[in-house]
Amino acid sequence: MRSLLSVALLAAALPAWASPTTFHIVSNNNPGPWPEILGAVGFRAAAVNQAGIFVLRADVPGSTDWAVRVENGAFVILEGESAVAELFGFRQSSVNVRVASLTDTHLPQVPVIWQTAQELPRFEVPASARIVAKERWTGAPLVAGMRSGKGAVLWLATAPGERGYERYPYLLQALADLGLDPPFRSARLWAFFDSAYRLRADSDYLARRWRAAGIAALHVAAWHFFEPDAAGDVYLRDLISACHRQGILVYGWLELPHVSEKFWDDHPEWREQTALQQDAQLDWRKLMNLRNPGCFQAVAAGVQALIGRFDWDGVNLAELYFESLEGAANPARFTPMNRDVRDEYRRTHNVDPLDLFRAPRDEAALRPFLDYRADLARRMQSEWVSEIEKSRRSHPDLDVVLTHIDDRFDRTMRDALGADVTASWPLADKHGLTFLVEDPATVWNLGPQRYAEIARRYPKSERLAVDINVVERYQDVYPTRQQTGTELFALVHQAATAFPRVALYFENSIQAPDWKLLSAAAATVTRAEQMGSRRVVESPRGVGIPWRGGVLVDGEPWPVRDDSVVWLPPGTHVVEPAPEAGGLHIETFNGEMTSAHVQRSGAVEFAYRSSARALAVLNRKPARVLIDGAERPPELMGEQTIALPRGQHVVTIQ
Helix, strand or coil: CEECCCHHHHHHHCCCCCCCCEEEEECCCCCCCHHHHHHCCCCEECCHHHCCEEEECCCCCCCCHHHHHHHCCCEEEEECCCHHHHHCCCEEEEEEEEEEEEEECCCCCCCEEEEEEEEEEEEECCCCCEEEEEECCCCCEEEEEEEECCEEEEEECCCCCCCCCCCCCCHHHHHHHCCCCCCCECCCEEEEECHHHCCCCCHHHHHHHHHHCCEEEEEEEHHHHCCCCHHHHHHHHHHHHHHHHCCCEEEEEECCCECCHHHHHHCHHHECECCCCCECEECCEEEECCCCHHHHHHHHHHHHHHHHHCCCCEEEEECCCCCCCCHHHCCCCCCCCCHHHHHHHHHHHCCCHHHHHCCCCCHHHHHHHHHHHHHHHHHHHHHHHHHHHHHHHCCCCCEEEEEEECCCCCCCHHHHHCCCHHHHCHHHHHHCCEEEEECCHHHCCCCCCHHHHHHHCCCCCCCEEEEEECCECCCCCCCCCECCHHHHHHHHHHHHHHCCEEEEECHHHCCHHHHHHHHHHCCCCCEEEEECCEEEEEECCCEEEECCCEEEECCEECCEECCCEEEECCEEEEEEEECCCCCCCEEEECCEEEEEEECCCCCEEEEEEECCCEEEEECCCCCCEEECCEEECCCECCCCEEEECCEEEEEEEC
């Protein structure tokens, strides 16, 4: 990954087939953060004679051979002032500028703030270079790129910083603009969706965008549709249909004990109470007292009706515990303190919980109530998962997800929210649901490596997933308040490496420049080798590789591909070119495909497993579908998308 060789030797050793999917850092034993930057979207380190991307740190000697290398297709990244940078026309002037913030062409409206300002020389850049980032007030160039022959050069005024994103968040987008395409794709991401932010957006446009970004399932804020509404119901049905046509599952996302705005207005008698005996309208959520039998029955009936009105693929029971992050220290936000909970606790402990908040507060007496509160959250989660499972009588393919805040990394969450992962985790095994772990706001300022630490505290299970909150953070963070660019890609990549599934909260908060590289960041590959025209790829959960034309996988014609990507199942596979073949193709599939092949008749047979209904997008309308050997009428969603049952099955499509 690092070496300091003569450029002449480097040029002689570079084979003609070297492709810009691997990188080599040329430096005096100091790679900096470049392995993390480039690795965040799937580029892999390689020996000097096998790389197509070269990072030349400031201590690299100059040579005209680098210009030849770029002309022949290499991508070269330069840091600051160096002989090689001057060779390409990036020259230091005698004028200095103080850099504390910058603007980037990828998102010019978002200020990029450096934690520590730097005094830097102002550089001149060649006329053919496009300035990507510049100092906010003087316009001094800080990042610039240019194409040259078959390759390209990206120049930075300084090193990128310790973590790789605290100075120039959009380096990977800048490389993509120069034509550097990441080597892998994923189609396994989940994303949360709130229609309040998207009412004027075209559903078909959004669905195509989500599919291109690797979104496999959308979790839709269902509280907006809790009560029937003619216009709202048409909107949601159109959205679900658009997603299904693109092979995207749609889950109803519930935020109990928030039910809906109308339910709150119609039932003041059932509103949750804080420790100050105020109605629990906390942030955007308006909490109801689900321990009241009448309230429970009304909400349960409403949830069943909601599930029945729409063609959901699953239900996400999210954040069913209590407020707030400050716990008992803030009585104005502390719940549940409704009459039903207080009466239940009084019967078992002979104490009214309100008395626990009288001054001076007795911390020892508060302890049993906090334990009771955590157990109550577990009981409520179990009750509501059981309620949702009743819908499987009429919707047998319905999947269930429990979104639960983590209390193993930040252990204060149990007392603050009543969230107890140890108590709730058995629900995953009992009900076969996906357990979606959300990291609390208290750790959003920590780096991507936290996901490996969080995952280490959980059992190894395919039912485990993690939720990344892409939002403005309340801590002092740099260079941007919200995760974007390299920081976001590193978060997604580390999370996808540590967890079987990654969800993003929420799709509307993803910045426009980030969409193109999300799928690459989510891909997980443990081995990738180039052997002439053949590629060997190993992935624990399946992966897509950019590809055009005919293809063989493991020596056989491969039917799971579209015009630009070949999709591989989990495991190790050999991919190689072949004459273009027509016939039936599966362009995308959102279950876990375990095998596939083309029969002599041209039919495609594949095996899969899925916790929800699976959707296969084909390149043409199917004529015949067999599931586990039995012919069934194709369940079409549009002309070219078929729905398949949850579970483990073998399918033949003609």
